[in-house]
Amino acid sequence: MTARDLKVAEAAALLGISPDTVRRRATAAGLEPGGSAGHQTLPAEAVARLATQEAADSHLDDLGDLAPASARNRLRGIVTRVVRDGVMAQVDVQAGPYRVVSLISREAADELGLEPGSLVAATVKATNVGIEGIR
Numbered sequence: 001m002t003a004r005d006l007k008v009a010e011a012a013a014l015l016g017i018s019p020d021t022v023r024r025r026a027t028a029a030g031l032e033p034g035g036s037a038g039h040q041t042l043p044a045e046a047v048a049r050l051a052t053q054e055a056a057d058s059h060l061d062d063l064g065d066l067a068p069a070s071a072r073n074r075l076r077g078i079v080t081r082v083v084r085d086g087v088m089a090q091v092d093v094q095a096g097p098y099r100v101v102s103l104i105s106r107e108a109a110d111e112l113g114l115e116p117g118s119l120v121a122a123t124v125k126a127t128n129v130g131i132e133g134i135r
Contacts, residue, residue: 005041008033015051016097025050079118093122
């Protein structure tokens with residue numbers, strides 16, 4: 001495996017899909033995983049293209065009546081936990097392989113009817129995003 005190759009299992013973890021799905025989608029895109037049966041690899045660039053396609057195929061329309069928005073950083077997910085106190089609520093959302101935690105007013109959580117199992121779109125807005133390399 002070169003520095004520019006990822007194991008199929010690593011690609012699956014990054015994409016939030018199964019290794020079999022990675023293999024099927026790679027084959028559909030004209031890529032054949034290299035390496036041996038137990039250590040199949042894909043070029044990192046190909047995994048990046050698959051990730052982009054996964055994001056493009058993820059339609060917010062599946063959530064129902066969401067209004068269109070300009071944000072590209074909306075993550076569809078399901079509420080896994082809501083902790084309310086007197087003024088605030090902590091809302092945990094599982095969006096694919098990502099856990100997103102939001103602190104909102106209790107009033108907003110109540111008005112939205114947020115409970116475990118609610119389908120939501122979490123919008124992430126940040127002025128600074130740090131990136132760290134992974135070895």
